[in-house]
Amino acid sequence: MAARKRGPSAAKPAAMMAEETKKSDEKAISPSLEDPSIKPSKIGQVLSVSVVFFGAFFYLAFYHYKIEKELRWSIFANSVLSFVGFGVTLVLIPVASKYVLRRNLFGYDINKKGTAQGSIKVPESLGIVVGIVFLVLAILFQYANFTSDSIWLVEYNAALASICFMVLLGFVDDVLDVPWRVKLVLPSFAALPLLMAYAGHTTIIVPKPLIPYVGIDVLDLGWVYKLYMGLLAVFCTNSINIHAGINGLEAGQTAVIAAAILIHNIMQIGASSDPEYKQAHAFSIYLAQPLLTTTLGLLCYNWYPSSVFVGDTYTYFAGMAMAVIGILAHFSETLLIFFLPQVLNFLASCPQLFGFIKCPRHRLPRFDPQTGLLTGTKDGTLVNIFLRLFGRCSEQSLCIRLLLFQALCCLFCFVLRYFLTGWYK
Known part of the structure; x- marks a missing residue:
């Protein structure tokens, strides 16, 4: 649900379509000079923030907590591979x-309607790049880290299958413009590989x-727990998709949540x-x-003013990836607090x-081309609510x-866990 209006796709006569196809093929063979130059103009700002976060993360992982050497090496190898993914995404x-x-x-x-930027054709569906790079990185790491008899291998492959399925369905949505009622159920199908392969416990700890x-x-919930996992995947995927509409918001919120997930995980490893x-x-x-590094690569292009749009491909991919991460690591309650704005x-x-x-097609704020400011509408989105409040x-x-x-909200989650530990669970 990005802040964009798609290019025309009305039906045309067969002869005209054939002529356009011919021109398109010729253009594919010989690059056009009219193609806009896409550059990661915000790479400096993204890297400066990233250095601060990864500095804190590596301090916790390799100095503050006493983590086993083998596990620490796996985290380091995954980090190196992830940074390679950042560079590949940029390219x-x-x-x-x-x-x-x-x-x-x-x-x-x-x-940006009414300004020069509002008339520029912005490439759509670039989330497909992030999804593909992420899957390749995850598969390569699987080869380097998991043995054939690893108890985690089946669930790891099931997680990748669900994410891959969601990337495919998201790209289909970008191309075919699927109705909202269909969008709500797409993640249910994508979550099937994960639900069918899930062999973990279906119990929950009752609050003290x-x-x-x-x-x-x-308490053992049985099949109800799997139903809950499916609903969580549907919520996470669609919640990223509808909390959107301004440059950098989809990728930005994913980066913040992924960073919080990393800090949470390293703290849990160090304390257990x-x-x-x-x-x-x-x-x-x-x-x-x-997920974080490839998203940061996308954010270098998608931050204001966006030179690319992420598309539903990215929002579906990001939502499903975080749902899978929370489900298989068994911290779905914490994940929902991270998702509090959503x-x-x-x-x-x-x-x-x-x-x-x-419900209008685009529940976006009103833009004033004279001042360059946004005004909130009565539509029920957090974007408009913030504009009405502030x-x-x-x-x-x-x-x-x-x-x-x-x-x-992520910080609130950490504070809440700190005060409730030992009393709530």
Whole structure:
């Protein structure tokens, strides 16, 4: 649900279509000088923030906590591979941009309508690059880290199958423009490989204040737990997709949550003495690191003013990846708190999503080309709610505010876990 208007795709006579196809093929053979130059103009800002985060992460992983040498080496190898993925993403996005433009996969930035930037064709669906690079990295790491008899191998492959399925369905959505009612159920199909291969426990720890009333401290939910996992995958995927509409928001919120996931996992590994528990959180790190670095590569192009759009391909991919990470590492409650802005956005969107209130195609703020400021509308999105609460502002300032709120919610999760540990569970 990005802030863009797609290029025309109306039906045309067969002769005209054949002529356009011929021209397109000629263009593919001989690159056109009209193709815009796509450059990672925000790489400096992205790298400066990334250095601070990874400095803190590596300090915790390799100095603060006493982690086993073998596990520490696996995390380091995954980090190196992830940084390679960052560079590959930077290189491939301009290449892919030319190809999607030639196939008329582009959009116009609605939040810049009435300005020169609003008339530029912006390449669409560049999330396909991130998805492919992520999957290649994950498969290469699997070869280097997991043995054929590893108990985690089946679930790791099932996780990759679900993510790959979601990348495919997301790209189909970008090309075919699938209706909303269909979008809501697509993640259910993508989650099937994970649900069918899941061999972990289906129990939950009953909160200590409730034990006197329930009578047990561990409750086995059986098939209900798998239903919950499927619903979590549907929520995470669609929540990223609807909390969107301004440059950098989709990739930015994913980067913040992925960073919080990494910190959470390394803290849990450092505080535990259970080998299986540690391996579960290491499993999460192995997927979260390449997700973060490839997303940062995309953010170098997608930050304001965007030179590429991520498309539904990316939002579906990112949502499914984080759902898989939370499910298989068994911290779905913590993941939902990390997703607190997305939960609030979903609750505010429900009246429109379910047809109780008229829902326009683009629930975006109003843009004033004279001042360059955005004004909130009555649509139920967090983007518009922030504008109504805090007043008009530029698109970049609004995105920064929303990402700061995302970071504060993640910080709130860490504080909440600290105070509730030993009392709640």
